[in-house]
Amino acid sequence: MEFDTFFFLHIDKTIGRLTYLFNIEPMFKHLNINNINTKKYNSSHEKHNKMVDVDDKTYIFSTFRNPIERTISEFCYNQVYNENQYKFTNERDAFSKSLSIENFMNWIESEYISNFQYKSLNGKIDRINLFIKSESINNKSELLHKKIYNDLGIIVNKFYNYYDPEATWYSQNIGEFYLKINPDIIKKIEQYNEIDLDIYKSNIFTTL
Numbered sequence: 001m002e003f004d005t006f007f008f009l010h011i012d013k014t015i016g017r018l019t020y021l022f023n024i025e026p027m028f029k030h031l032n033i034n035n036i037n038t039k040k041y042n043s044s045h046e047k048h049n050k051m052v053d054v055d056d057k058t059y060i061f062s063t064f065r066n067p068i069e070r071t072i073s074e075f076c077y078n079q080v081y082n083e084n085q086y087k088f089t090n091e092r093d094a095f096s097k098s099l100s101i102e103n104f105m106n107w108i109e110s111e112y113i114s115n116f117q118y119k120s121l122n123g124k125i126d127r128i129n130l131f132i133k134s135e136s137i138n139n140k141s142e143l144l145h146k147k148i149y150n151d152l153g154i155i156v157n158k159f160y161n162y163y164d165p166e167a168t169w170y171s172q173n174i175g176e177f178y179l180k181i182n183p184d185i186i187k188k189i190e191q192y193n194e195i196d197l198d199i200y201k202s203n204i205f206t207t208l
Helices: 016-033 067-084 101-110 116-120 141-151 172-179 183-191 194-200
Strands: 005-009 058-064 130-133
Touching (some): 016 141, 067 101, 067 172, 067 183, 067 194, 101 183, 116 194, 130 141, 183 194
Parallel strands (some): 058 130
16 A cells, blocks of 8 residues: 555544654654655644544554543643643643542543543544554654654665653642542543553554
């Protein structure tokens, strides 16, 4: 199969922003000079890319995150950003003090979209050409690039590792909140992510 377009399908809160910055964007030059179009990546957390109808010549790459971690991450981000208009300033700790287990339980029972990742893909998992678990990409830019270039029939002799483990938004308060997640809460999260968990535990992912 010959492809003429590359599309990074970014599912919300699957570490997609970092994946794009340190793994995907650096490839665009090589893709474009080899006549591979690159579909625009939407970095806005309010307007993430969704599975769209694409033709057979579009190569789709996407990541899938541990549903437990992704659910907690979504809550932390929404709690910090939506309530306080957090816009990636240096006042991160001050904005994350409202995090609490009580707020989390209320949120997951009233606002959370169950099986979010599966629904974002519209059930079209088989259409993804390269499907990788989010955490398996860390510090593996070269292996990821080689896989994509090989799939697209592109020869590249020099690779770079762009991963920066410090390039993320994080705070002590959020770290402390993660420590409060006990087995009972995990079971509650699992109830809302049964399909996502089945996908995550399956063997459909590519290992770099």
